[in-house]
Amino acid sequence: MSYKADIEYAIAVAKGAGEIVRGQYGKVLRLTKTHQAASSEAVTAADRASQAYIVRELRKRFATDGFIGEENESGDNITFECPDPDGRVWVIDPIDGTNNFVAGFDYFAVCIALMDHGFPVGGVVYDICRDRAYWAAKGAGAFIDDQPIKCLTTPLDEHSLIILTANLLDKNGRTPAYPCRWLGQAKWKIRCLGSAALDAAQVAAGVAHGAITVNGKLWDIAAPAAVLFEAGGKLTDPSGKNIFPFNMHNYAGAKVPFLASAPMAHDALLKEIADPTLPDFRA
Numbered sequence: 001m002s003y004k005a006d007i008e009y010a011i012a013v014a015k016g017a018g019e020i021v022r023g024q025y026g027k028v029l030r031l032t033k034t035h036q037a038a039s040s041e042a043v044t045a046a047d048r049a050s051q052a053y054i055v056r057e058l059r060k061r062f063a064t065d066g067f068i069g070e071e072n073e074s075g076d077n078i079t080f081e082c083p084d085p086d087g088r089v090w091v092i093d094p095i096d097g098t099n100n101f102v103a104g105f106d107y108f109a110v111c112i113a114l115m116d117h118g119f120p121v122g123g124v125v126y127d128i129c130r131d132r133a134y135w136a137a138k139g140a141g142a143f144i145d146d147q148p149i150k151c152l153t154t155p156l157d158e159h160s161l162i163i164l165t166a167n168l169l170d171k172n173g174r175t176p177a178y179p180c181r182w183l184g185q186a187k188w189k190i191r192c193l194g195s196a197a198l199d200a201a202q203v204a205a206g207v208a209h210g211a212i213t214v215n216g217k218l219w220d221i222a223a224p225a226a227v228l229f230e231a232g233g234k235l236t237d238p239s240g241k242n243i244f245p246f247n248m249h250n251y252a253g254a255k256v257p258f259l260a261s262a263p264m265a266h267d268a269l270l271k272e273i274a275d276p277t278l279p280d281f282r283a
Contacts, residue, residue: 118245
C-alpha cells in the first residue's frame with residue numbers, strides 16, 4: 001500500500017498549521033497544561049489553534065481514521081479519538097518545542113504522523129521558521145522538501161554531533177551517568193536544542209549521528225520515526241528495545257524515551273548509555 005499521497009496532503013496541512021503558529025510567534029503567553037499526563041508542561045493558544053486546524057483538515061479527507069494529539073480544545077486533556085487503535089491513526093504534535101516558541105528561539109516544528117497497525121508509515125516534521133519539511137512515506141524514501149536524505153553511514157568519531165534533550169531526568173528524578181560523561185569530554189560535539197522531533201530529523205538528514213530524548217511522548221517521535229526509518233536510521237528506546245509497533249490502545253500520554261541514530265552508531269551509543277561508570281546525579 002502506498003502512503004505517499006496521504007503524506008503529501010499532510011505536508012500541506014502541516015504548512016497551513018505552521019502559518020497559524022508563525023502568525024503568533026512573539027505574541028503569545030505561556031500557559032500550563034492542566035491534565036495529569038502533562039504535569040507542568042508549557043502550552044499556548046497557538047498549540048491549540050494549530051491542532052484544531054490539523055484535525056479539521058485531516059478529517060476532510062480521512063474521516064474514518066483515528067486521531068491522537070498532544071492538545072485538546074480546552075487544554076484539560078490530550079486528544080484520543082481512535083475507533084480502531086490497530087488501524088490508521090494520525091498522531092499530532094501541533095508545536096514540538098513549545099518552550100522555544102515561547103522564548104523566541106526559532107527551533108520548533110509541527111509534526112504529523114500516520115500510524116498503521118502501530119507502525120509509523122509516514123510523517124512530516126515541518127520546521128516552521130525555516131519553511132523546511134522533513135517527510136517520508138513507507139517505501140517512498142525520506143526527504144527535506146524535494147531533496148532525498150539519508151543517515152550518515154560512518155561510525156562515531158571526533159566530528160560526530162550528538163543531540164540531547166533539555167530534560168534528562170529519569171522517572172526517579174535522576175540524571176543518568178552518560179550525559180554527564182559526554183558533557184565532560186571534547187570528543188563528540190554535544191548539542192541541546194529543545195525539539196525532540198527536529199533532533200531526530202537531524203539524524204535522518206545526516207547532520208547528527210544520534211539524538212536522545214528521555215521524556216518524550218508518542219507525538220514527539222512518531223513523525224520523525226517515519227523519516228528516520230526511510231533514511232536508513234535506527235530507533236529504539238535507550239535500553240535497545242524496539243518502540244514500534246506501538247500499542248496505542250488507551251494511550252494517555254505515557255513517556256516514550258528514544259534513541260535515534262545512524263546505523264553504525266547505534267550499538268556504540270547503547271553501550272555508552274548502559275555504562276554506569278559515573279554515579280547518578282540527583283537534581
